[in-house]
Amino acid sequence: MxxxxxxxxxxxxxxxxxxxxxxxxxxxxxxxxxxxxxxxxxxxxxxxxxxxxxxxxxxxxxxxxxxxxxxxxxxxxxxxxxxxxxxxxxxxDRLGLTLKLADSIDRKLHGLVTGAASSGKVIVEHTNINPNKAAHIGHLRNAVLGDSFVRCLRFLGHEVEVQNYLDNTGVQVADVVVGLEQMERLTLRQVAALEGKFDYYCWDVYARVADFYRQTEANQQHRSRTLQAIEAGNNPTAELAEHVAMRIARAHLATMARINVHYDLLPRESEILHLHFWEKAFELLKARGAIYFVEDGKNRGCWVMKTGERPECEEEAARQELEDDEKIIVRSDGTVTYVGKDIAYQLWKFGLLGLDFFYRPFDSGAGGEVWVTTTERTQGLETPHFGAGRRVYNVIDSRQAYLQSIVLQGLRALGFEEEACNSVHFSYEMVALTPACAMELGFELSEEDSKRTFVLVAGRKGLGVKADDLLDTLLEKALQEVKTRHDLSGEDANAIARVIAVGALRYFMLRFARNTVIAFDFKEALNFEGETGPYVQYAIVRANNIFRKLEEAGENGRFHWRDVEQQSLRAFLAENDDIWELIYQAARLPDVVRQVAQTLELSQVGKFAFHLAQKFNLFYHNYHILSEADASRKKNLLLVVDIVRRQLEKSLELLGCEVPQKM
RNA sequence: GCGCCUGUAGCUCAGCUGGACUAGAGCGUCGGUCUCCGGAACCGAAGGUCGCAGGUUCGAACCCUGCCAGGCGUACCA
Missing domain, CATH: 3.30.1360.70 (Arginyl tRNA synthetase N-terminal domain)
Incomplete structure (x- = not known):
């Protein structure tokens, strides 16, 4: 395309x-x-x-x-x-291009030309929140980037499968399980009976576990023991872990559904283990000599992968460096690290493992159809064909660049050079907090921290802005704004406020380049003016109002772009550079999206929409459309409005934002 | 120590593979626009030695080198 x-x-x-x-x-x-x-x-x-x-x-x-x-x-x-x-x-040729664009928009192509066929399935993995506590603003950035990217790829005609990987057997889940079992002394039954927002509850438990570990050596040992119990399965601890992970995962899906983010598949780490994905990958890695067992030194008893480019480290002097260049894949207690499991997972994504999951529909309670992996076949259930992608994007923050490179090194060591090249780490910087924001949340900062431009979100310390809290605050503010302008029923006002709040949030998360650290600040995130989602939404609402009024004015008021008089339009476009610029900009939407597919800079779509909305607002100010006396000129103006609003609407859709009825 | 990233207006950020120019937005500040298709808007003003120093080029915010400052990574966490 x-x-x-x-x-x-x-x-x-x-x-x-x-x-x-x-x-x-x-x-x-x-x-x-x-x-x-x-x-x-x-x-x-x-x-x-x-x-x-x-x-x-x-x-x-x-x-x-x-x-x-x-x-x-x-x-x-x-x-x-x-x-x-x-x-x-x-x-x-201004007239030719304008008519072509209008026609293309009618066919929902928005300036695209159908052409080259899709080059195979693309898998995008995003969100991937550890299912052990509530989602925070950093996770929102991940999900919004991932989801918007998926929308762009689909617009360009790619077949895309969205996966949200659940690390349900990892250390972070284990930590919360330790907190519940050892700290809170709760059984599965008691935990299951807990009411209220469970993800919020676990947020606090997780924040206190670090202290618990610090108290005694015995406390510390619960971590490894719990992790092993979870991996082994068939014991109360594993059952509790399962409950925690899936209940939190549900909460995450609900949070993400609020901002229009959905998934096709939830691959679970436990299945990677129980269906022996890891064993298979382990055998392959061993056979290829990609990893080796360490007999001595600080990594004794571990299976490691050599990193860095010096395979022949010489003599004793290099021993220290050698150890520094070893990445542990299997710990000395026999459990597998995340990287190990991720290599197996990555192999499966490309259909290289020779194994597959079993699947069943997952009742997320958040709408939309999503599947989850299982260990056993469900009788009589027809499942879509997952995995076996041609190209894979992993939306993961930039701090994991090193781990991602090790996964790729694993693929290469197994001889999958092409697949390694088709594995893309969609890297982005984290969302941090301004010191002012951290203090607003009630955290005490050291003198050093309060002088920084930002402080990092830290789940271990419970320092962060929860996604649902931010959304609630946005919703409340949007509702106030709506109410000052319109006299609406609670339900209608809420619906509009929701669209505006989500528009503001998603635009905010996409405003920055990928490698820019967002120093989160409530004032900025809650802004609805200037370069924001609501600004773009407002431009569209204004345009829509013109057409609404036109229809209200009666049957003769209806408009279709094919009704324009071409000679008149030709002259109109030739004479008015500002109007032609508006249309030409609108026509560039697919070019921007194509560029995004390459640069992974979603902010470009946002910028495009904002600039187009700006130009439109100026146009709206300078030209009066409904009161235009010259009938053919009026049609020309209407054509401009129609083209621009539809392109704006499409760009917002690519960013996962909707347009309110009024605002 | 090593690796990766960042340094652009008071603040938050754009600036595509180096190119036509006076380096652009938003917020904030100051001053305008309400007989208009809704002002969540529009117009104008003030505000910058693009961290510093060299180099490459006809041409550098962008490429190269060095330095300064900050962030992240370099875990038997992810």
Whole structure:
């Protein structure tokens, strides 16, 4: 799938490459177009004449003029001009592009051109919250990035499978189980009877376990013992762990459903173990010599993988370094680390393990169809085919870059070079708190910390903003705003407030580049003005109001873009650069999304929507549409509004935001 | 120590593979726009030696080197 604009650019490139070759005998691989500083100068610019000038020893402006003459005949091109001493500026056929775009929008393509087939299933793994406590704002960033990325890939025509991996047998779940069993002295039955928000309850338990471990050596030993019991299964501790993990997982799904995030499959770590995924991977790794057993030294009794690029470390002097370059895959107590299990999981994702899970639908209580892995086949149940992806994206914060590289090293060691290349660590920075925010939450900071620009969220300390709390606060604020403007029933007001709150939250999480640390601040996150989701929503609501009024005005008020008079529209577009710019920007949506698929910078979609909304608001201010006396001009204006609102709506949809009826 | 990332307006951030210019937004500040399709909006002003110093290039916020400052990682946590 490529876009209208990309298709046109390609056509232009082909024609020019041919022309340059014929005329000057120079062969380029490709031409790199840029964007002129102002729309009046055109939509595409090409500085190739500067380079040609050196090669054929002639003036760049002269060469540019020669190229311009023929290029003007390319279909879709309106005019070609020479500027800036040798730039070729291309001005596109405004009417043609506008009509094409309107038609494309009607067919729900929004500027895309159907073309190349999808290149196989893409698996996106995101969210992956340890199921041992409530989700916090850092998890929201992960889920919003992942979910929006999935929406973009689907828009581009990819088949996408969304997986939310549940680390239900890991250390973090074990810690909470220790807290419940040893600290709180609760049985499974008692835990199951606990009322209220269980994820919040566990948040506090988890925060206190660290202290519990510090108290005595015996307390500390509960961790390893519990972890082993969980891995072994068939014992009360394992059952409690199962209860905790799945109950928390449900809570996470409910939280994510609030912000329009859903999944296809919940692969569980316990199945990786019980279905012997890990054993199989372990055998493969051993057979290939990718990991080895350590007899001596600090890593004694562990199976490790060598990291770093010095396989032949020499003599005793290097012994220390060698140990530093060993990543433990199997601990000395026989349990497997996360990385080990992740290698097995990654192999399965590509269909390389020769094993598969069993599946059953998962009742998340949060709507949407989601499946979970199980250890046994369910009789008579037809299950979708999961896994066996062609390309895999793991949305994981940048602190895990090292672990991710080890997983890839594992794949490579097993000879799966191509799959390693198709494994992408979708890395992003964490959400931290401003010191002011941490203090607002009631945390005492050291003098050192209070001087920092941000402090890290720390689940172990219970320091963080819970996702549901943030959402509740946003909802409340949005509701206030709605109520000051409209007299609505509670239900209607709530529905609108929810859409606005989610729009604000998701936009906020996507505003920043991936590798920017978000220093969370309530004032900023709760803002509904300026560069925010509600700003974009408001622009669309305004546009929708125009059409609503039009319909209210009667049958003659109905509008369809095919009703525009082409001659009138042609002149209108030629005369008004500001309007043409609005449409051209709107047409760029698929180009932005294609770029996002490569750079993984979702913020670009947000920026696109915001800038387009800004331009629209200016247009809205400058042009009166409903009161326009000239009928054909009015239709032209309506066409502009229609195109822009539909592209804006689509870009919000890609960001997982909806549009309220009114606001 | 080593590895990765970051340093742009008072604050929070953009700036695509180096390119047309006066380096852009939002917030905040100050001043305007309500007989209008809703002001969650629009317009204007003030505010920057793009951390510092070299280098490459016709051209550098962007590429290279060094330095300074900060963050993260380098766990038998993930």
């Amino acid at each position: 490529h876009s209208m604009i990309a298709a046109l650019t390609q056509l232009l490139e082909q024609a020019l490459l041919q022309q340059i070759h014929d005329r000057y005998g120079v062969s380029y691989e490709r031409l790199s177009f840029s964007v002129p500083p102002r729309i009046e100068l055109g939509e595409l610019a090409l500085p190739v004449a500067f380079d040609l000038a050196r090669k054929v020893k002639r003036a760049p402006a002269e060469i540019a003029r020669e190229l311009a003459q023929e290029a003007a005949r390319i279909p879709g091109v309106w005019k070609v001009e020479v500027a800036g001493g040798g730039y070729l500026n291309f001005r596109l």
